[in-house]
Amino acid sequence: MLRVLILGGTGDAAELAARVATISGIEAIASLAGRTREPSTPVGNYRIGGFGGVAGLVDYLHRMQIDILIDATHPFANQMSFNAADAAAEVGIPRLLLNRPAWEKKQGDVWVEVENVTDAATALESQAQRVFLTVGRQELSAFAHLQDIWFLMRMIDQPNPDAIVPPGVLLCDRGPFALENEREILIQNRIDAIVSKNSGGDATYPKIIAARELGVKVVMINRPAIPQGEQVADVESAVAWLVDKIKELTGGKPDGDKTTTP
Numbered sequence: 596m597l598r599v600l601i602l603g604g605t606g607d608a609a610e611l612a613a614r615v616a617t618i619s620g621i622e623a624i625a626s627l628a629g630r631t632r633e634p635s636t637p638v639g640n641y642r643i644g645g646f647g648g649v650a651g652l653v654d655y656l657h658r659m660q661i662d663i664l665i666d667a668t669h670p671f672a673n674q675m676s677f678n679a680a681d682a683a684a685e686v687g688i689p690r691l692l693l694n695r696p697a698w699e700k701k702q703g704d705v706w707v708e709v710e711n712v713t714d715a716a717t718a719l720e721s722q723a724q725r726v727f728l729t730v731g732r733q734e735l736s737a738f739a740h741l742q743d744i745w746f747l748m749r750m751i752d753q754p755n756p757d758a759i760v761p762p763g764v765l766l767c768d769r770g771p772f773a774l775e776n777e778r779e780i781l782i783q784n785r786i787d788a789i790v791s792k793n794s795g796g797d798a799t800y801p802k803i804i805a806a807r808e809l810g811v812k813v814v815m816i817n818r819p820a821i822p823q824g825e826q827v828a829d830v831e832s833a834v835a836w837l838v839d840k841i842k843e844l845t846g847g848k849p850d851g852d853k854t855t856t857p
């Protein structure tokens with residue numbers, strides 16, 4: 596029995612954990628950072644909380660006898676991705692990065708592309724009055740000095756009571772979000788700019804479509820750097836990679852799909 600650690604925090608990671616649970620000969624443990632107060636827990640075994648840097652992760656990989664590491668964290672969780680790359684290299688186990696493609700600008704999109712949240716805040720100065728801020732609660736303080744702008748701030752959980760928050764209204768909600776919902780938000784709140792990370796995927800893309808339809812500007816935060824190494828773009832390819840890796844490590848075929856085994 597081989598053991599795979601799936602670093603999660605995304606819908607892709609949850610889907611992957613559910614798929615891996617159907618493959619015989621492999622046991623998966625999903626790992627969540629523990630940022631959300633009521634996380635959607637993955638199928639199968641899981642753990643919650645940081646490892647304690649590269650050293651902590653190395654220790655965990657040894658202690659739990661992990662054979663394979665799949666990094667399915669959010670594209671902006673790059674600290675964890677670099678830690679995973681360093682730890683897997685130190686322990687000498689294979690690592691895969693599941694990195695869904697970034698959204699690409701299409702005809703009709705009005706995007707201002709920036710490199711980080713600080714630059715996103717600068718891009719709003721004297722350019723917007725009513726902003727739909729969708730960068731998550733950890734990044735709100737970067738916009739707090741923009742006192743002349745009204746913000747509709749959407750996040751999964753309320754910010755901590757001592758968090759520095761820009762002026763406006765908080766909206767706690769968890770994706771996926773429907774196009775109709777996003778269109779209504781932009782129209783009813785007279786939004787003139789959206790701030791978004793270029794997260795990729797379908798769950799939060801409808802706001803980008805709604806912005807295109809309504810001619811609303813999007814301040815799009817480009818992705819941070821990721822570690823080098825093997826990567827795939829979707830869950831299906833991650834499963835295929837894993838099945839190949841199991842064959843390679845066991846010198847034979849995996850037992851196959853549990854769900855189809857009579």
Ligand code: NAP
Pocket residue numbers: 602603604605626627628630643644645646647648649651652667668669671672673674675676678730731792
């Ligand atoms: P980060 O900056 O890359 O990581 C900071 C620290 O959080 C890591 O060093 C690690 O702590 C811990 N951590 C992160 N992911 C973990 C995981 N899957 N399991 C255990 N520990 C983890 O990450 P972040 O941007 O704060 O994101 C935190 C989590 O939220 C990630 O799992 C990510 O997938 C998810 N998420 C992030 C975003 C985003 O925009 N950043 C959006 C949606 C979901 P130690 O050093 O102590 O091990």
